[in-house]
Structures are given as structure tokens and as C-alpha cells.
Amino acid sequence: MERTLFTPKEARYPNNQSNGHYQLEMQSTNQPQSSHTSTSRSSDSGEPCGDGKWASKLLRECARAISEKDSTKIHHLLWMLNELASPYGDCDQKLASYFLQALFCKATESGQRCFKTLTSVAEKSHSFDSARKLILKFQEVSPWTTFGHVASNGAILESLEGESKLHIIDISDTLCTQWPTLLEALATRNDETPHLKLTVVVTASIVRSVMKEISQRMEKFARLMGVPFEFNVVSGLKSLGELTKEALGVQEDEAIAVNCIGALRKIEVEERGDVVRMLSSLQPRVVTVVEEEADFSSSKTDFVKCFEECLRFYTLYFEMLEESFIPTSNERLMLERECSRSMVRVLACEDEKGHDGDCERRERGSQWSERLKEVFSPVGFSDDCVDDVKALLKRYRTGWSHVLTQGDDSSGIYLTWKDEAVVWASAWKP
Amino acid sequence: MLENMADGAISNGFTQNQIAGYNPPPLKKKRNLPGTPGKLLSLSLSLSLSLSLSLSFSLSLPFYDDPEAEVIALSPKTLMATNRFLCEICGKGFQRDQNLQLHRRGHNLPWKLKQRTSKEVRKRVYVCPEKSCVHNHPSRALGDLTGIKKHFCRKHGEKKWKCEKCAKRYAVQSDCKAHSKTCGTREYKCDCGTIFSRRDSFITHRAFCDALAEETARVNAVSNINDAAAAGNNINYHIMGASLVPSMPPHFASIFKPVQGNHRIIDSTRPEHTLWMNQEVYTDPIISCSNPPPSDYQLSWVLGNKDASSNAEELASVTGVGSQLVSVPSLFSTQTVNVSHQTPSANMSATALLQKAAQIGATSSDPSFLGSFGVKCSSNQVQDGNKYCGLYGTSSISTGLGSDVESSVNDLSTLNQLQMYPSKRRHIQNEDCTTTGGQTRDFLGVG
Numbered sequence: 001m002e003r004t005l006f007t008p009k010e011a012r013y014p015n016n017q018s019n020g021h022y023q024l025e026m027q028s029t030n031q032p033q034s035s036h037t038s039t040s041r042s043s044d045s046g047e048p049c050g051d052g053k054w055a056s057k058l059l060r061e062c063a064r065a066i067s068e069k070d071s072t073k074i075h076h077l078l079w080m081l082n083e084l085a086s087p088y089g090d091c092d093q094k095l096a097s098y099f100l101q102a103l104f105c106k107a108t109e110s111g112q113r114c115f116k117t118l119t120s121v122a123e124k125s126h127s128f129d130s131a132r133k134l135i136l137k138f139q140e141v142s143p144w145t146t147f148g149h150v151a152s153n154g155a156i157l158e159s160l161e162g163e164s165k166l167h168i169i170d171i172s173d174t175l176c177t178q179w180p181t182l183l184e185a186l187a188t189r190n191d192e193t194p195h196l197k198l199t200v201v202v203t204a205s206i207v208r209s210v211m212k213e214i215s216q217r218m219e220k221f222a223r224l225m226g227v228p229f230e231f232n233v234v235s236g237l238k239s240l241g242e243l244t245k246e247a248l249g250v251q252e253d254e255a256i257a258v259n260c261i262g263a264l265r266k267i268e269v270e271e272r273g274d275v276v277r278m279l280s281s282l283q284p285r286v287v288t289v290v291e292e293e294a295d296f297s298s299s300k301t302d303f304v305k306c307f308e309e310c311l312r313f314y315t316l317y318f319e320m321l322e323e324s325f326i327p328t329s330n331e332r333l334m335l336e337r338e339c340s341r342s343m344v345r346v347l348a349c350e351d352e353k354g355h356d357g358d359c360e361r362r363e364r365g366s367q368w369s370e371r372l373k374e375v376f377s378p379v380g381f382s383d384d385c386v387d388d389v390k391a392l393l394k395r396y397r398t399g400w401s402h403v404l405t406q407g408d409d410s411s412g413i414y415l416t417w418k419d420e421a422v423v424w425a426s427a428w429k430p
Numbered sequence: 431m432l433e434n435m436a437d438g439a440i441s442n443g444f445t446q447n448q449i450a451g452y453n454p455p456p457l458k459k460k461r462n463l464p465g466t467p468g469k470l471l472s473l474s475l476s477l478s479l480s481l482s483l484s485l486s487f488s489l490s491l492p493f494y495d496d497p498e499a500e501v502i503a504l505s506p507k508t509l510m511a512t513n514r515f516l517c518e519i520c521g522k523g524f525q526r527d528q529n530l531q532l533h534r535r536g537h538n539l540p541w542k543l544k545q546r547t548s549k550e551v552r553k554r555v556y557v558c559p560e561k562s563c564v565h566n567h568p569s570r571a572l573g574d575l576t577g578i579k580k581h582f583c584r585k586h587g588e589k590k591w592k593c594e595k596c597a598k599r600y601a602v603q604s605d606c607k608a609h610s611k612t613c614g615t616r617e618y619k620c621d622c623g624t625i626f627s628r629r630d631s632f633i634t635h636r637a638f639c640d641a642l643a644e645e646t647a648r649v650n651a652v653s654n655i656n657d658a659a660a661a662g663n664n665i666n667y668h669i670m671g672a673s674l675v676p677s678m679p680p681h682f683a684s685i686f687k688p689v690q691g692n693h694r695i696i697d698s699t700r701p702e703h704t705l706w707m708n709q710e711v712y713t714d715p716i717i718s719c720s721n722p723p724p725s726d727y728q729l730s731w732v733l734g735n736k737d738a739s740s741n742a743e744e745l746a747s748v749t750g751v752g753s754q755l756v757s758v759p760s761l762f763s764t765q766t767v768n769v770s771h772q773t774p775s776a777n778m779s780a781t782a783l784l785q786k787a788a789q790i791g792a793t794s795s796d797p798s799f800l801g802s803f804g805v806k807c808s809s810n811q812v813q814d815g816n817k818y819c820g821l822y823g824t825s826s827i828s829t830g831l832g833s834d835v836e837s838s839v840n841d842l843s844t845l846n847q848l849q850m851y852p853s854k855r856r857h858i859q860n861e862d863c864t865t866t867g868g869q870t871r872d873f874l875g876v877g
Contacts, residue, residue: 395630
């Protein structure tokens with residue numbers, strides 16, 4: 001399927017524009033010894049980078065140096081990046097800072113340790129309140145996550161229309177923020193409210209700790225809505241492939257919906273086929289899959305390619321964050337730090353066994369479709385659902401749009417930001 | 431006859447659906463149900479009713495069983511036909527007879543003026559063609575052709591009209607238009623004080639809000655049986671706050687859907703049908719805790735309201751509420767302050783609260799207060815069909831409660847609580863009160 005819309009736009013990262021502004025940019029970044037760096041810069045690269053996008057150029061070069069194992073160059077570039085980077089600066093500085101960390105770990109083969117440290121630091125400062133605040137704020141300013149929620153809820157409601165016993169298996173880390181609106185829809189759209197059983201499968205350890213609180217809130221809310229409700233949490237799985245009907249408490253008379261939001265990418269690449277087959281074995285009426293549109297699967301084979309893709313994606317993400325949040329937002333900082341962990345994980349960690357569902361290797365919608373088509377067939381989103389998505393996007397700042405996939409078997413809908421596809425949502429049936 | 435009709439009308443206002451044990455035709459109307467107000471009240475009501483009868487308030491009056499009413503059952507096709515009046519010359523169709531007559535003049539035909547003949551025009555009531563529908567039965571017929579058309583579309587029709595902004599769907603175009611006017615303009619306020627312009631973020635926030643958890647904890651502590659007085663207080667106070675919503679009959683019912691906190695008490699014991707259950711529990715403490723005001727006071731309140739029939743019953747039973755309701759204009763003006771002071775209310779003793787209410791009640795009722803209730807019954811019908819289909823619709827779930835309230839009471843957090851509740855329940859309530867006043871439960875939620 002040709003989707004020329006979604007090829008990385010090189011134009012966004014001008015490498016070869018000669019521009020006298022570069023020197024001025026360096027001096028304005030409040031970095032010490034900027035004159036020093038500028039001289040070395042001019043001798044090194046030859047051409048200054050256009051419109052201030054120095055980070056991408058430097059980072060790319062560094063990645064290349066690493067893959068070529070050119071240690072002098074590596075050192076040099078790492079040092080430069082260190083001078084210029086800051087996690088509290090502008091987009092370029094932030095990207096430089098976080099990618100620097102990942103590249104450094106890659107170069108020194110300390111990715112594993114770094115990742116563990118970062119994760120434990122994050123866990124310590126993690127609480128229900130902070131997580132809730134973060135996720136709700138993000139949903140308020142950006143449709144990045146709510147897009148997937150709306151599309152999935154629409155598909156689920158339509159597939160399970162008329163059923164009286166619903167069982168939704170939620171494999172995600174969304175902290176159940178998807179479900180209040182679904183509960184409300186269930187309560188209001190039918191004359192008879194069906195019984196809903198929600199089983200949440202938690203992968204990230206960070207999320208596990210807050211699930212108790214979440215379950216209480218959800219139960220209360222369901223009572224408020226007047227929806228008969230049951231809530232279960234499944235955690236502690238080594239891998240999703242271990243899930244079975246019994247483990248999930250699936251009963252014969254229930255209509256099953258499986259909801260995977262950012263879940264498939266957490267599975268190790270080799271096991272993904274197995275997990276998809278496992279999903280099919282649950283005999284669901286509908287499977288909704290939402291993933292971010294990026295391809296990080298080639299890290300082992302082609303580091304530079306993977307790096308470029310990472311750079312493209314996270315640049316987009318960081319820019320989106322910058323435009324969506326206020327400059328001093330703490331939530332944005334948290335999200336950026338989350339990205340930094342992913343970066344380290346993808347770029348600097350070898351895929352060892354024993355990883356606890358924290359693989360972050362995203363794949364594009366088309367790639368997921370290939371996998372899912374082995375056992376499922378795509379379900380197009382209804383007009384009503386697409387209307388809901390449109391209405392949702394209207395409620396946010398400009399720049400957001402959606403694209404339906406073309407082709408005979410339309411397999412999904414993309415969220416686009418400034419014409420770049422960023423999130424892919426799809427629905428499947430056996 | 432007048433007396434009969436009045437009695438019947440009043441009864442209809444409160445009683446349940448007479449379908450159970452009901453004997454058609456609607457001739458035998460003498461029903462004295464518990465809770466029916468006394469003679470004095472019914473006389474006054476009948477006076478006001480006869481006045482309003484002469485105006486064609488088909489939508490605002492609850493269905494009164496006119497024994498001589500002609501029950502008309504139209505087929506779905508006829509009902510939905512837009513051009514029922516056909517010109518015999520050229521076959522052109524018109525929506526209204528007047529338009530047809532004007533057209534006929536163009537054919538140089540003498541036009542037939544539809545005069546009011548000497549014979550009394552028989553009141554026509556219409557039944558819904560859908561067999562499974564409650565309104566299919568003559569006792570539940572609607573008095574207005576437009577009304578039955580809209581009902582049929584809303585309940586049994588497909589939703590062809592869609593709001594541009596929020597994708598909410600409607601079967602009746604006028605509903606959709608009415609919604610579009612307010613779509614996106616309403617604000618939702620959570621108990622915790624945060625205001626949202628978007629419904630979806632409000633709902634999601636609400637589900638995780640601390641106010642939700644706190645309410646439960648606080649109310650659970652308060653609901654201790656030993657502390658019944660305090661609980662009654664709490665409820666009373668809440669009722670005051672909630673009842674400040676300028677309401678029509680359906681919304682008096684909403685008084686018994688107390689603000690959030692009270693919900694939790696029931697929630698913990700009965701997970702299902704919480705909304706209805708709340709009504710049952712809370713009526714008793716209210717009646718027991720309040721002092722009945724002087725009856726004439728109540729009357730003046732009743733007569734000032736077009737929907738006298740329904741209101742009378744409500745006020746008869748919710749005596750304390752009635753007095754507090756009318757007699758606290760100051761509360762009305764400071765509603766947001768009021769509702770947010772739920773915590774302090776729990777600390778006031780029952781006697782203190784009632785004394786305070788009595789003091790304020792000593793002053794005459796504020797007529798403007800009553801007037802501000804702006805009973806817009808017709809708009810109630812308009813929003814009757816507000817089934818919330820879109821997942822992220824921005825319009826309020828509650829029907830009449832929505833725009834009516836918005837116009838006069840802003841940011842009442844109880845309002846927003848009530849908004850959250852499933853519309854179909856409100857829908858049922860609205861239907862009840864505007865037609866015959868209830869399904870299987872009477873207004874008090876008993877029986």
C-alpha cells in the first residue's frame with residue numbers, strides 16, 4: 001500500500017542549507033565557550049545547519065560515527081552535544097540532551113544499567129496523583145491519546161451492540177482513562193445498560209502500583225453511571241503470550257473485546273506473531289489496536305536507520321509537546337523523560353530475555369496490519385465513529401487531522417499532526 | 431365536571447401510570463390517591479387548570495383524561511408525511527391547512543375557512559403507532575400532533591440529524607438545531623472546582639477526581655445511623671441547594687437526586703438502579719425532618735406556577751423543601767456558594783437549620799423568584815429526545831435541566847452532577863411528568 005504521505009520528510013531537518021544564522025544561534029544558547037564550539041563547528045561540518053536545527057545534524061553524525069566505530073569522532077561529537085544540550089532548553093536542546101544520553105549508552109554499552117536507573121528513579125517519584133495529573137493534562141492539551149480512545153471506544157461499542165454481558169480486556173497503560181466515556185455511553189445509549197467486566201492487563205511496573213486506586217475510582221464511577229461493573233487487574237506476566245482465557249477470567253456467555261493501546265510494541269519483536277495468535281484464541285468480537293506510527297524495529301540490523309527513525313519521531317513528538325503545553329509545564333517534562341527512557345531502551349539496550357514488557361520497538365501501522373492480517377480481518381470505522389473523531393479533533397488546537405487508509409480493506413485511521421502521521425488506530429475481527 | 435376534571439388532572443399529575451389496573455375508556459376518573467392534596471388545594475388548582483385549558487398548552491399540561499377526547503391513531507406513514515393537505519386540482523401537498531387554502535385561492539376556488547363551528551371542537555389526542563411504545567395506549571396519548579410526530583421520531587426513528595461540532599445525533603431537526611445553539615457553550619464544573627468546556631474531559635476528570643473519593647468517605651461517615659439528624663441535615667441542605675435549580679416538574683424529581691455525596695451512601699449498598707434508589711431513601715428523612723409550612727403559603731407558590739398540578743403534589747409531600755425553596759431567595763442568588771458549603775452544613779444541627787429557614791421564610795416569598803423559574807415546558811419537550819449517543823458530545827445529558835438552568839443559574843455544580851447522570855433516566859422522568867406523571871413509581875419514588 002503506497003502511502004507517500006507518511007515517508008519521513010527530510011525537508012523538516014535541513015542539513016544542507018547554508019545559513020549565516022547558525023553562528024548566532026550558538027551564541028544565544030547560553031552555553032559557555034560557544035565561540036570555541038563555533039570554530040570547531042565550522043571546521044568540522046563545513047556547512048552550518050539551517051534554521052537552528054543543529055541537534056538533528058549533530059545527532060545523526062554521532063550515530064553514524066558510532067555505527068562506524070569511529071571513536072575519535074564519537075568522542076568529539078558527544079562532547080559537543082554535551083556542551084549544547086539541556087533538558088530544560090528549547091526543542092533542539094532537549095532532543096540533543098536525551099539522545100545524547102542514549103547515544104552515550106550505546107557507545108559505552110551501558111544501556112541496560114542506564115535504563116534500569118532511569119526506570120527506578122521514575123518509579124520512586126510516581127504516584128497515583130502524579131500519574132493521574134500527567135495523563136489527564138496530556139489528554140486535555142493534545143489528542144495524542146484521546147484519538148485512540150475515541151476510535152477504539154467507537155469500534156467496541158458498535159461491535160458489542162446489543163450484547164448484555166460485555167468483557168473488555170484492556171491491555172494498555174492508559175490507567176483506564178479510556179473508560180469513563182465508554183461507561184457513560186453505555187449508560188446512556190441503550191435502554192438496557194449491559195453488564196461490563198473490565199480486565200486490565202498491566203505491563204509496565206510503574207503502572208502496577210497505582211492500579212488499586214484506579215480500580216476503586218472506576219468502580220465508583222461505574223456506580224455513578226449506573227452501569228453494572230466488574231473490574232479485574234492482571235499483572236505480573238512475563239510476557240503477553242502467556243495470557244489465556246482462564247487467566248483473564250473469560251466466560252462463555254461474554255462478548256469479548258480486546259483493546260490494545262500501545263501494547264503490542266511492548267512485546268519483543270520475535271514474539272509478536274505469537275501474541276497475535278494468542279489474541280485470536282480469546283475469540284474476541286473485536287480487537288482494537290492503537291500504536292504510534294514509527295518503525296524502531298531495525299535497531300539490531302541497521303542502527304543508523306533506526307536512529308534516524310527515532311530522531312524523526314521524537315522530534316515530532318517533542319515539537320508537539322512544546323506547542324501543546326505551556327512552557328513551564330511539569331507534565332511536559334515528565335513526558336519527555338518518559339521518552340528518554342524509551343530512547344535508551346530502543347537504541348542502547350540489546351534485546352535480552354527477562355525484560356519485563358518494556359520493549360519500546362514501535363512499528364508502523366502497515367507493519368502491524370501485516371501481522372494482524374494473519375489471523376484477523378480489518379473492520380473499518382463507521383461514519384459515526386469517524387465523525388466522533390472529527391469532533392474530537394476540533395476541540396483541540398489546530399494542526400491535528402486524521403486520515404483514513406485507502407484501499408480495499410481499510411485497516412485503520414491515522415492521527416496526523418502537521419500532516420505527519422503520528423498515531424494509528426485500527427479495529428479487527430476474527 | 432370541573433371538579434372531576436380537576437381531580438383527575440391532579441391525580442394524573444402524580445400518580446403512576448394508570449396502565450396497571452387501568453380501565454379504558456378514560457371515563458372513570460375519580461381517583462383519590464394518597465398524597466392527593468386536599469379539597470382547598472384542588473379547587474384552586476382546578477381554577478388555574480381551567481384557565482390554562484383554554485390556552486392550547488398541549489405540551490405543558492400533563493395529559494388530562496378528557497372523556498370526550500377523540501383518540502386518533504395515525505399510521506407511521508401518515509404521521510411522517512410532511513404534506514398531508516393536498517390540493518385537489520393540482521395535487522400539490524402542504525404541511526398546513528392554511529397554506530393549502532391560500533394555494534387554492536390561486537386556482538380561483540373559494541377557500542374553505544376552517545371556522546370554529548358552533549359545535550365544540552373535540553379535543554384530539556394522538557397515539558403513537560409503535561406497538562411496543564408506552565404511548566400507544568389511549569391513556570398515554572399525546573395531545574398535540576406535532577408532539578406525537580416528534581415523539582415518534584425521537585423514540586422510534588433513525589437519527590438523521592447531526593451536530594457539526596460534537597457529532598451528537600438527533601432524530602428531530604429542531605432538536606438538533608436547538609442543540610447546536612448551545613453546543614460548546616456550556617461549561618461543566620466539577621465538585622473540586624475545576625471548570626471544563628469539554629464534556630469528554632469533564633467526564634474523564636470526574637471519574638478520577640478526588641472529590642468523588644472524598645464525598646464517599648465523608649458521606650459514609652455521616653450516614654451513621656446514630657447520626658440520623660445530621661444525615662437528615664445534610665440531605666436537607668443538599669435539597670435546598672439542589673432545589674434552587676429553576677425547575678419544572680421533572681426537576682423536582684431531581685431534588686431527590688441529591689448532589690453527589692448522597693449517591694454514595696446508596697451506592698455502597700445497592701449497586702444497581704442507584705438513581706432511583708436514591709429517591710426512595712431520601713424522601714423519608716426529608717419529610718420527617720422538615721416542618722410543614724402554612725398551607726396557604728404553599729398555595730401561593732403553587733398558583734404562581736403554570737405546572738400547578740404536578741407541583742402541588744410535589745410540594746405537598748416535600749413540605750419542608752417547599753418552604754425552604756421559596757423562602758430563601760438569598761440562597762438562590764448565591765447558589766454556587768451554597769452548594770460548595772456542603773461540608774459546613776453537616777455541622778449544623780437540624781434545629782438550627784430549620785430555624786434559619788423559618789427566619790428567612792418569615793419574609794414574604796419573592797415573586798420574582800418564582801417568576802424566574804421560567805417554566806418553559808415546551809423546551810422540555812424539545813430536549814426530550816436527548817439520548818446521548820456520541821461518546822464525546824458536548825451537550826448536556828439532562829434535558830430541560832440543561833438550557834433552562836443555564837439561562838438563570840450558572841455553574842451550579844449540582845447541575846453538573848445531574849448532567850452526568852444517564853439521560854435515559856431523565857428522559858423517562860420527563861416523559862412522565864409531561865404526560866401522565868410517572869410510570870411505576872409515584873413521584874416520591876414509592877410503590
